[in-house]
Amino acid sequence: MGLLQGAGILMLCGLIGSESVEAKLDMPLVESGASHTHVLPIFSQKLGFSLPTGWRQAYHEERAGMFMAEFVPEQEALNQWSALFCVQGFKDMAESVSPEQFLDAMAETYQASCDGEVIYQKLGDTQVDGHKGFQAILGCTTMPNVHGATQFNSSAFTSHPQGEIGYYTVVSGSKDLYLLHKSMRGEVFLADKPPLQVANSADFISALAPYTLK
Numbered sequence: 568m569g570l571l572q573g574a575g576i577l578m579l580c581g582l583i584g585s586e587s588v589e590a591k592l593d594m595p596l597v598e599s600g601a602s603h604t605h606v607l608p609i610f611s612q613k614l615g616f617s618l619p620t621g622w623r624q625a626y627h628e629e630r631a632g633m634f635m636a637e638f639v640p641e642q643e644a645l646n647q648w649s650a651l652f653c654v655q656g657f658k659d660m661a662e663s664v665s666p667e668q669f670l671d672a673m674a675e676t677y678q679a680s681c682d683g684e685v686i687y688q689k690l691g692d693t694q695v696d697g698h699k700g701f702q703a704i705l706g707c708t709t710m711p712n713v714h715g716a717t718q719f720n721s722s723a724f725t726s727h728p729q730g731e732i733g734y735y736t737v738v739s740g741s742k743d744l745y746l747l748h749k750s751m752r753g754e755v756f757l758a759d760k761p762p763l764q765v766a767n768s769a770d771f772i773s774a775l776a777p778y779t780l781k
Contacts, residue, residue, distance in 0.1 A: 580635065580637065580651070580653040580655065580748070580750075604616075604617055604618075605617070605618040606779075607634075607636060607654060609634045609654075609656035609743065609745065610634065610656055610658050610740075610742070610743045611740065611741055611742045611743055612740050612741060612742075612743065612780055612781060613779075613780070613781050614654065614656070614745055614747075614778070614779070614780050615778065615779035615780070615781070616652075616654070616747065616775050616776070616777075616778050616779070617774060617775055617776065617777075618638065618652075618775070619774040619775070621640055621641055622638050622639065622640055622641065622652070623638065623639065623640075623641050624636060624637070624638050625637050625638060625639045625644070625645050626645055632657065632658040632659070633655065633656070633657060633658070634654075634655060634656035634658075635653065635654070635655045635656075636653070636654045636655075637651060637652070637653050637654075638651070638652040638653075638654075639651055639652075648752060649751060649752055649753060650749070650750070650751050650752075651733075651749070651750050651751075651752075652747075652748070652749045652750075652775060653746075653747070653748050653749075653750070654745070654746070654747050655745070655746040655747075656743055656744070656745050656746075657743060657744040657745075657746075658742070658743050659742055659743060660743060660744035661739040661740055661741065661742055661743055661744050662742075664744070665699075665701070665739070666699060666700050666701035666737035666738060666739055666744070667689070667692075667701040667737075669701075669737045669744060669746075670689075670701055670703050670705070670735060670737055673705070673735075674687040674703075674705055677705060677707065680707070680710065680711075681707035681708075681709070681710055682707075682709045682710065682711050682728060683707055683708030683709030683710070683728075683730075683755070683758075684707070684708045684709075684758040685705070685706070685707055686704065686705065686706040686707070686708070686732060686758060686761050687703060687704070687705050688703060688704040688705075688764075688765070689701075689702075689703045690702040690703055690704065690765065690768065693736065693738075695736075695738045695777075695778045695779065695780045696779055696780045696781060698738050698739055698740055698741075698780050699738070699739050700736055700737060700738035700739065701736070701737050702734070702735065702736045702737075703734075703735050704732065704733070704734060704735070704761075704763055704764070704765075704768060705732070705733060705735050705748075706730070706731055706732025706733060706750075706761060706763065707730070707731050707732070708730055708755060708756055708757065708758050708761075709728045709729075709730065709755045710728060710729055710730065710731040710752070711728050728755060729752045729753060729754070729755065730752065730753055730754055730755045730756040730761075730762070731750060731751070731752045732750065732751060732756075732761055732762060732763045733748045733749055733750030733751065733763070734748060734749050734750075734763065734768055734771055734772045735747075735748040736748065736778065738778070738780060740780055745780065747775075747778060749771065749772055749775060751763065751771075
């Protein structure tokens with residue numbers, strides 16, 4: 568899988584594809600108490616994070632060389648969410664591209680889905696259990712909200728454009744590359760006044776961290 572090809576797959580987050588392989592739309596899970604550790608076996612390793620109370624796994628998909636799982640608040644759906652947490656794995660990509668390069672490529676292709684201005688602010692290097700990673704804020708001031716008909720949604724629809732922005736972390740595992748991102752949607756915003764910035768990014772991601780990769 569090439570770098571740009573892999574980055575293109577990233578755009579599936581938040582949009583259920585019409586040709587899913589081994590895809591499943593998950594039923595709501597009732598949770599109580601504090602946030603809890605959630606572990607996903609993805610290819611050669613297990614990736615962990617804290618899933619906040621009141622969130623559910625809404626969808627997951629596996630196809631050749633790619634894994635994806637999406638989580639939303641219990642009262643929300645994948646075709647209309649205000650908050651989304653997405654985990655993706657890309658098999659055997661750890662040696663072919665660095666986490667920063669992967670995010671750079673994603674930011675370039677993100678423009679194709681954005682009707683406004685793309686926000687891309689690098690936050691720098693990080694580590695997850697000794698594995699190198701990179702973090703950034705990525706968003707779009709005006710994002711169209713268009714959904715085609717699929718096996719899960721019987722009819723296509725379009726809603727008003729929204730602003731979308733998220734906190735992205737890419738980690739190089741032993742063999743595979745992993746992406747974790749939490750995004751929010753709301754009112755269209757100005758490029759110089761994004762709702763997610765360095766000043767509030769730690770609070771924005773705190774309920775899901777720390778991540779683990781074993």
